[in-house]
Amino acid sequence: MIETNVDAMRPYKTLLRYAVMIFLAYIFAFPLLFMVMSSFKTENAMFADMYSLRAVLPVGDLMLDNYQNVFRKSNIELFFFNSVIITTLNVLLGLIVNSMAAFSMARLKWKGQEFVLIAIVSLLIVPFEAIAIPLLMLVAKLPWIAFEGGELVVQSSWLNTLHVQIIPGIANAFQIFLFYQFFRDIPKDFDEAAAIDGASPLRTFWSLIVPMSGPVFATATILAFLANWNNYLWPILTTQSESARPIMVGIQMFFSNNTDWGEIMAYSTLTTIPVFIVFIAFQKKFVASLAGTGIKG
Amino acid sequence: MNVNTPMKTLVAALLLANSSLALAAPTEVTMWRHETGDAEMQASEAAVNRFNASQDRWEILVEKLPEGSYTESITAAALANTLPCVFDMDQPTVPNFAWSGYLRPISDYLSQDFLDGLNTGAKGQYKGQVYSVGQFDVALTLFTRKSILERFDIRYPTLEAPWTKDELMAAIKKIKASGEFAYPFDVNTNWTGEWSSYGYGPLLQSFGADLIDRDNYLEAEGTLNGDAAVQWGEWFQSLFEQEFADRKPADDKRFQNGKIAIHYTGSWSAKDYTDAFGDDLAILPPPDLGHGPVVGGGSWQWGISSSCKHPEGAAEFVQFLMSDEEVAEMSEKTSLIPTSSGGAALTEQYSEGGEWRIFYEFSEQYTVMRPETPAYPVISSAFDKAAQDIIDGVDPQDALDNAVDTIELNIEDNGGYGF
Numbered sequence: 001m002i003e004t005n006v007d008a009m010r011p012y013k014t015l016l017r018y019a020v021m022i023f024l025a026y027i028f029a030f031p032l033l034f035m036v037m038s039s040f041k042t043e044n045a046m047f048a049d050m051y052s053l054r055a056v057l058p059v060g061d062l063m064l065d066n067y068q069n070v071f072r073k074s075n076i077e078l079f080f081f082n083s084v085i086i087t088t089l090n091v092l093l094g095l096i097v098n099s100m101a102a103f104s105m106a107r108l109k110w111k112g113q114e115f116v117l118i119a120i121v122s123l124l125i126v127p128f129e130a131i132a133i134p135l136l137m138l139v140a141k142l143p144w145i146a147f148e149g150g151e152l153v154v155q156s157s158w159l160n161t162l163h164v165q166i167i168p169g170i171a172n173a174f175q176i177f178l179f180y181q182f183f184r185d186i187p188k189d190f191d192e193a194a195a196i197d198g199a200s201p202l203r204t205f206w207s208l209i210v211p212m213s214g215p216v217f218a219t220a221t222i223l224a225f226l227a228n229w230n231n232y233l234w235p236i237l238t239t240q241s242e243s244a245r246p247i248m249v250g251i252q253m254f255f256s257n258n259t260d261w262g263e264i265m266a267y268s269t270l271t272t273i274p275v276f277i278v279f280i281a282f283q284k285k286f287v288a289s290l291a292g293t294g295i296k297g
Numbered sequence: 298m299n300v301n302t303p304m305k306t307l308v309a310a311l312l313l314a315n316s317s318l319a320l321a322a323p324t325e326v327t328m329w330r331h332e333t334g335d336a337e338m339q340a341s342e343a344a345v346n347r348f349n350a351s352q353d354r355w356e357i358l359v360e361k362l363p364e365g366s367y368t369e370s371i372t373a374a375a376l377a378n379t380l381p382c383v384f385d386m387d388q389p390t391v392p393n394f395a396w397s398g399y400l401r402p403i404s405d406y407l408s409q410d411f412l413d414g415l416n417t418g419a420k421g422q423y424k425g426q427v428y429s430v431g432q433f434d435v436a437l438t439l440f441t442r443k444s445i446l447e448r449f450d451i452r453y454p455t456l457e458a459p460w461t462k463d464e465l466m467a468a469i470k471k472i473k474a475s476g477e478f479a480y481p482f483d484v485n486t487n488w489t490g491e492w493s494s495y496g497y498g499p500l501l502q503s504f505g506a507d508l509i510d511r512d513n514y515l516e517a518e519g520t521l522n523g524d525a526a527v528q529w530g531e532w533f534q535s536l537f538e539q540e541f542a543d544r545k546p547a548d549d550k551r552f553q554n555g556k557i558a559i560h561y562t563g564s565w566s567a568k569d570y571t572d573a574f575g576d577d578l579a580i581l582p583p584p585d586l587g588h589g590p591v592v593g594g595g596s597w598q599w600g601i602s603s604s605c606k607h608p609e610g611a612a613e614f615v616q617f618l619m620s621d622e623e624v625a626e627m628s629e630k631t632s633l634i635p636t637s638s639g640g641a642a643l644t645e646q647y648s649e650g651g652e653w654r655i656f657y658e659f660s661e662q663y664t665v666m667r668p669e670t671p672a673y674p675v676i677s678s679a680f681d682k683a684a685q686d687i688i689d690g691v692d693p694q695d696a697l698d699n700a701v702d703t704i705e706l707n708i709e710d711n712g713g714y715g716f
């Protein structure tokens with residue numbers, strides 16, 4: 001009799017569980033849905049729908065005018081291109097440099113290894129804001145060789161360039177520590193087997209460690225992508241001319257001279273699309289990496 | 298032939314030198330401005346083009362930067378020694394930039410007579426020296442609808458006789474009692490940051506208090522937390538306790554949507570509200586809460602950097618911008634309040650009898666500049682915190698005492714900011 005009651009309660013429990021999950025999903029998805037749906041509405045329709053479920057539904061007179069105006073009023077193509085270049089190079093170079101640095105500390109033996117590791121880990125507690133000004137003063141005086149008008153020229157500063165937004169961010173203490181933790185837990189037997197087969201440390205890294213470290217590379221990619229794509233402070237400090245500005249500065253510029261919220265939502269939606277793509281592409285491995293980290297803890 | 302050769306050579310050299318002077322490219326003067334609405338951006342670009350076309354000695358090169366982080370960009374450029382020659386800045390930041398050494402006194406390049414011809418709100422000063430000048434200003438005001446005043450039999454206040462505190466409160470109570478408006482009054486409580494000192498500061502001053510003791514710019518004790526200030530705090534808090542105003546309004550279109558009856562805000566809303574209500578719109582002076590109506594002064598202004606290599610070119614450009622014709626042109630294109638009587642006279646809206654002349658009068662008669670001290674950013678944020686706390690129900694005396702402590706500690710930490 002009791003078992004029958006439990007069975008009878010099961011659908012209600014499932015229903016309740018789904019209701020809670022839908023409610024939570026709505027809370028988390030609301031800002032995103034609101035942004036995307038509002039980008040297809042007029043400002044008046046957006047405000048009129050704000051107090052009902054219509055705010056997150058594709059209802060009313062939908063249009064693409066907001067997107068057309070974004071492209072007409074702003075230089076979004078340039079900012080978008082700059083952001084793609086900066087982020088892609090930063091992520092790729094960062095993955096290579098940081099993973100190799102972590103490999104050398106986790107899998108190789110060399111003098112001063114522990115000291116370097118401690119120094120890198122201690123850098124984790126230094127916020128970027130604390131080093132932004134000294135770094136700015138440094139890059140303002142660093143020379144650079146550029147190719148302009150068919151000839152090589154020496155520039156006296158890194159300011160107002162794309163490379164000033166790429167190079168200082170490549171080496172990243174957090175990424176090194178992330179890779180270090182992962183590499184450390186891979187059994188050393190693999191390295192020994194590879195060494196017996198005559199593999200050099202570099203060969204071991206590329207052919208053995210990297211293929212086994214998909215989750216940590218996915219995690220590092222997502223985190224580095226987000227950090228670079230959303231970077232605002234450093235570009236603001238170092239790019240005073242429009243030609244080198246990334247998308248996050250672009251959206252702030254657009255917001256500065258626009259009061260139409262529909263257009264602002266359209267700009268925001270366009271800005272968010274690459275983040276979505278990267279997250280969806282690496283989602284499975286990202287979750288696997290997080291789950292793995294949890295088990296270790 | 299031989300005798301003439303040196304002479305010919307000399308003449309040729311002189312001609313060549315002369316022609317090269319005549320053909321010399323104008324000297325480039327770099328300029329930064331913040332990114333803002335289309336109307337102002339286009340008006341600004343047109344002014345630069347007119348200046349560049351009006352003479353051949355200087356060429357202004359413009360760079361536009363996002364407003365949200367403009368001050369950070371200026372600071373970063375100053376540290377990297379890449380400040381432009383001339384740049385615009387929000388007037389409250391001028392004393393801090395001057396104290397930090399980013400600016401040179403503009404009064405060294407513009408005559409005193411010229412500066413005297415500008416309204417108070419047109420000048421950014423630090424320790425009595427003018428460091429910046431601006432073409433336009435904005436003013437605080439009360440918006441309502443004539444039909445509301447008539448329906449509730451409320452006196453229409455004028456420049457000569459603005460509402461007293463009692464009249465304002467009586468009007469709000471009467472409208473509230475009708476049940477037609479859940480919140481009859483609105484003071485933009487959904488805005489934080491600079492709005493508190495710009496919007497609520499004048500209300501505090503109208504009570505007879507101030508954000509800092511302007512005799513020394515070192516102390517806030519007794520000024521920001523004295524009896525008058527606490528009375529302001531209690532009055533301000535009562536607006537929310539009695540539900541005359543909403544603590545957390547959802548959007549900025551409440552007045553246009555008919556959800557509030559009286560809106561205390563800035564002249565920048567006049568165009569939208571005129572479009573919404575036409576002749577029914579009533580533009581009223583800010584209330585006299587005991588010590589006369591007050592509006593904040595100073596908007597975006599132009600200054601010359603201390604690192605500028607061609608300050609005379611920059612000054613020539615700034616003087617050009619501040620001519621009556623250019624001040625009027627900017628006002629015509631943006632609807633902002635011109636900062637000189639000559640400029641106002643050339644506009645349609647702000648000349649005598651113009652639709653928005655009343656804003657010019659507010660600006661000319663009621664302006665009290667926000668404290669012209671490098672400590673202003675701290676004063677502003679501390680007062681904002683106090684105002685938000687008061688709105689949320691914190692005892693006004695406690696909230697203002699905390700603000701005083703924060704301000705005075707900061708001033709002390711910075712050696713008095715030069716005062």
